[in-house]
């Protein structure tokens with residue numbers, strides 16, 4: 001089956017497509033609307049841990065498709081499973097109609113990571129779905145769960161690419177999920193070395209809090225997908241806190257939620273500019 005990988009154009013032209021994680025309906029609506037306004041390709045991510053809270057794979061796929069239709073979205077926009085926790089979960093997401101999946105075997109030893117990633121890739125490719133996989137450990141806090149950071153080993157990265165046929169590689173090279181404690185310290189030397197040995201697009205997790213210059217450098221080493229969750233959630237929660245603190249008598253959801261949608265939209269536009277995705281759909 002023919003495969004559409006939204007990263008191919010970005011990788012060719014040296015920009016990156018941001019993945020914004022959705023944590024509820026207003027995220028989805030705001031991400032899609034802002035991407036269309038900015039004429040930018042976009043990836044909507046759902047971490048595996050939040051899928052069931054949001055109604056499950058099938059509901060998410062149908063909601064995503066209908067929302068795109070209702071909003072007349074013309075820019076490339078895909079639904080992606082972030083940090084798929086098992087082979088079975090990735091296969092379920094593919095069956096439900098996800099456009100791409102990530103299998104996260106980073107907690108496994110490399111042999112098992114390769115074996116499981118290969119199983120996901122085989123099934124995904126039969127269904128025209130590209131696969132992202134992780135080596136090393138991104139670390140930090142995601143969905144309230146903390147894990148340690150561990151740099152990806154070069155040989156493990158190359159083995160994972162060669163032995164599984166994956167489409168996009170997420171090597172853990174210094175970025176962390178959630179808020180950074182101190183300054184981010186990305187492994188550019190390792191990125192350069194890895195890039196000189198392989199030609200697959202890379203994925204940068206834990207991008208919230210990484211400055212423009214470092215982001216540009218990571219993109220120059222072939223990071224064609226950049227993942228954001230925390231930065232949007234901070235924009236959303238700050239706006240929500242302000243509106244409730246300023247208006248203690250307010251209870252109408254639409255009025256309460258409007259400022260947080262606007263704050264997320266401003267953040268999304270900034271990120272689309274930062275990654276170079278802004279206006280890319282106008283150029284194609």
Ligand code: 13P
Nearest residue numbers: 178206207208227229230
């Ligand atoms: P942040 O927590 O830095 O936004 O990263 C999100 C992410 O990488 C999702 O996979």
